[in-house]
Amino acid sequence: MTRHVIAPVDELPPGTRKFLDIDGRPIAIFNVKGEFFGLLNRCPHQGAALCEGPLIGLAQSSDPGEIEYTKLGEIIRCPWHGWEFDIRTGQSYCDPKRFRARAYPVNVESGSAVVKGPYVAETIAVSVESDYVVVDL
Numbered sequence: 761m762t763r764h765v766i767a768p769v770d771e772l773p774p775g776t777r778k779f780l781d782i783d784g785r786p787i788a789i790f791n792v793k794g795e796f797f798g799l800l801n802r803c804p805h806q807g808a809a810l811c812e813g814p815l816i817g818l819a820q821s822s823d824p825g826e827i828e829y830t831k832l833g834e835i836i837r838c839p840w841h842g843w844e845f846d847i848r849t850g851q852s853y854c855d856p857k858r859f860r861a862r863a864y865p866v867n868v869e870s871g872s873a874v875v876k877g878p879y880v881a882e883t884i885a886v887s888v889e890s891d892y893v894v895v896d897l
Contacts, residue, residue, distance in 0.1 A: 797847045798864030808840035
């Protein structure tokens with residue numbers, strides 16, 4: 761698994777999302793009340809840009825006429841057909857046994873942990889010999 765640095769935490773305040781392409785996969789990163797989640801930006805139903813839909817809550821009812829909203833800002837609604845998915849897990853609330861949006865783990869790491877990064881530039885040995893700078897190629 762290859763790590764990808766997405767953005768500084770300050771660039772994704774709570775309630776925002778960021779769209780990006782990672783290795784050819786459209787992915788959205790969400791900040792929900794300081795927690796970060798990643799979701800494939802493709803609805804498993806018919807392929808809409810799932811993460812461009814509104815963030816809503818989950819309506820639940822224990823008795824007729826009683827509706828309680830939970831998970832506010834944690835459910836994404838597909839902009840094409842209104843199917844709903846939990847951005848924490850990708851679970852569908854329309855047909856949970858057949859459809860699930862791909863969820864990706866997202867972590868917050870200190871700058872010192874990511875400063876090395878996966879990229880390494882080619883280095884060239886340099887030395888000083890009798891007051892002359894020498895480059896070895």
